[in-house]
Amino acid sequence: MFSSHSLPPALLEKVFQYIDLHQDEFVQTLKEWVAIESDSVQPVPRFRQELFRMMAVAADTLQRLGAHVTSVDMGSQQLPDGQSLPIPPVILAELGNDPTKGTVCFYGHLDVQPADQGNGWLTDPYVLTEVDGKLYGRGATDNKGPVLAWINAVSAFRALEQDLPVNIKFIIEGMEEAGSVALEELVEKEKNRFFSGVDYIVISDNLWISQRKPAITYGTRGNSYFMVEVKCRDQDFHSGTFGGILHEPMADLVALLGSLVDSSGHILVPGIYDEVAPLTEEEINTYKAIHLDLEEYRNSSRVEKFLFDTKEEILMHLWRYPSLSIHGIEGAFDEPGAKTVIPGQVIGKFSIRLVPHMNVSVVEKQVTRHLEDVFSKRNSSNKMVVSMTLGLHPWIANINDTQYLAAKRAIRTVFGTEPDMIRDGSTIPIAKMFQEIVHKSVVLIPLGAVDDGEHSQNEKINRWNYIEGTKLFAAFFLEMAQLH
């Protein structure tokens, strides 16, 4: 299906050559960005200062590329302890406004998860360190590397004095790891201003599912997080003094949590599967096309046996079927050793990963009704309160949108292979947010390999992924220009 198209070979070759020749500079810039400790999770003034510095460095880089840059003041954040911390600005940037060209908006974030060298890191997390082609450092793959790859691609056209094939916009934030505080309000406000001319939105904030084969992500699961509290009184009891005569909150809670999911992973809440999109023959084929070495996956996960034995079943249960996980219990005895306590008040925590076309508020009602039903059958004198503390919608895109086709072609050009068409079992709420507010096609084009370890110790991006990813974005610009 791609045989009829061809990119201007001379230009593409020049751009790729430029990128190869300047790869050490690109790595050096990544090193400078990783060195900024832009941790948005730990709410302390020092890291906030680093976040402001990070955003200023990025704004400066974009300005030097010729972009029109606005750093939007995001005000401040009230923490639960009463402390107030400033929120780093969001960068809105524009490069080119040729009405005959399509406009692609790139979303990225420059904040990172906490990293503590003492805690399992083999190198200083804030000093980008290359070992065997792997660039180790906090933020290397999530998300500083991919943001820079996009910028590098633009800079290659600039350096070669070539017109950009598309108009480009940037929205870059510094609070993603802390829940993208205040971002939705900003996008809503800019809907008819900054976003008015945007045709496509590209995000590069997840990973491939293999070490060498690129992927395009067209959907993510949502998440509904529940807390179910069972209370007898606000004080604990001694099991010798009260054991035998109480409706014990833990017995109630364990029964409630035990009613949620069976041993095969099937969710037992009535009606929960009603709105799950039916599986089509076409969809089954996309799963079959994905390369996944189950043996290697099991080994790298260090899981003896999964609930399912085939690649297709495993991928579908990670991406297109809901799952329910019980996370833990607050208020019970959770320390090492033995304590003969009857907890007086306990809170069970679980969440359901939602898939198209499940609806957050319908799920909330179903779960609440189910738990009330189970609880009422126990005739317990305790009080039960169910609350959904977080409700994030699933997201799915149309994989026949222009930018999906362009991304596929670019991947073919750079990597010589078809991409894995994948979803993400986690939630990337901004994808759904852009789709719902801006009403434009959203695509996720990850650059990092499956073993990059985002959020964990020894996060890295491979030099190969970073540099070929830069080429991928350059090729993508040209493909978009052809297809738009």
Next chain:
Amino acid sequence: MFSSHSLPPALLEKVFQYIDLHQDEFVQTLKEWVAIESDSVQPVPRFRQELFRMMAVAADTLQRLGAHVTSVDMGSQQLPDGQSLPIPPVILAELGNDPTKGTVCFYGHLDVQPADQGNGWLTDPYVLTEVDGKLYGRGATDNKGPVLAWINAVSAFRALEQDLPVNIKFIIEGMEEAGSVALEELVEKEKNRFFSGVDYIVISDNLWISQRKPAITYGTRGNSYFMVEVKCRDQDFHSGTFGGILHEPMADLVALLGSLVDSSGHILVPGIYDEVAPLTEEEINTYKAIHLDLEEYRNSSRVEKFLFDTKEEILMHLWRYPSLSIHGIEGAFDEPGAKTVIPGQVIGKFSIRLVPHMNVSVVEKQVTRHLEDVFSKRNSSNKMVVSMTLGLHPWIANINDTQYLAAKRAIRTVFGTEPDMIRDGSTIPIAKMFQEIVHKSVVLIPLGAVDDGEHSQNEKINRWNYIEGTKLFAAFFLEMAQLH
């Protein structure tokens, strides 16, 4: 039946007067003892140091009373994680050895349950704080207050330069809340030395069943503490990345814990009730004689509704029937807020209160077999390990022994009432241990009121209980001298 006896009124009056006059000193000493954070449950060096300090302070106090004190080195304790911690010494003390007098040995412990001010305490748990006649502090009633009441009673005789009516021995330990580590070996070793001249053993480590009416305790339940570990791998998972394809350890554990007890408190482990002593008509009558205002009991417990509606059923289910309580889970998410974790390895903790004539090792087999049965039906690929980490026998005494009669008389003198003849739903394993090793009569004379909250937040002892309890022990010495 007590009309024929009378104590020397002048001496008794002098002793009571002394106790009343010096009550603030007694409270001050309790404050100093509560200030020592002698937590034996959390196995950390800091608390162990506090335990050693506590035992040294107590040894010094007894020495100043003229007692011959030995602090027995108890060696050290190997923890499951390989760590080794020293065990605080056990105090063996003797005061008087007049062969014409009876010898009463008092057992007490000076270690306490964990207490965390953040977690529901209205005052600093280690600062004894008096509010409306209530002395709040960790260990105030369990067991520092009662130990000091006994010491205060002795000190009153000493200060008044009166001969002690009985020879007195003390055995005081610092590991009771951690299962009296190594105590049994010591008692076994001292059986024909320290314990050779002992006629009676008194323990004061439980509570009345009312706020104002004293009690004597002639039986306690035992306890079998279980841990059931379910493990997939030693690292946690992210629920977005793995939710839907795993046998989640929490789902297994919740099912295992949910199979233990039904909503009416009935234990579901097959065979568990087989050896419970049959209920006799005579026994029913002792329950009928006990005054228990159910309304008041419910109010003071702040429990809306118990599992049973009559006094007799409630008392029997606390004292003569087994109960099962689920204490909590180690390894899962237990903090406030939301975390989308799939715990990789979790440990459920529960215990069964045993009654005559249940057997610890039979119960261990029954519970293990039951959990293995439930687990195998789940076809989970996780690993389950069941262990009984503590097995304590139930205990029951003959209520016509001399010291039972003496205690009844002393209660009549100090409080003007007959005591409730009760059992304790908790485990006081040393009662059973003393009975089995030393072969002497053991009695429990509690001093604390039903609402003292041992083991829970805001533990307290009433000033009235502490001071009248001191008088009770003084009167008990004189009654023992008469009856022996």
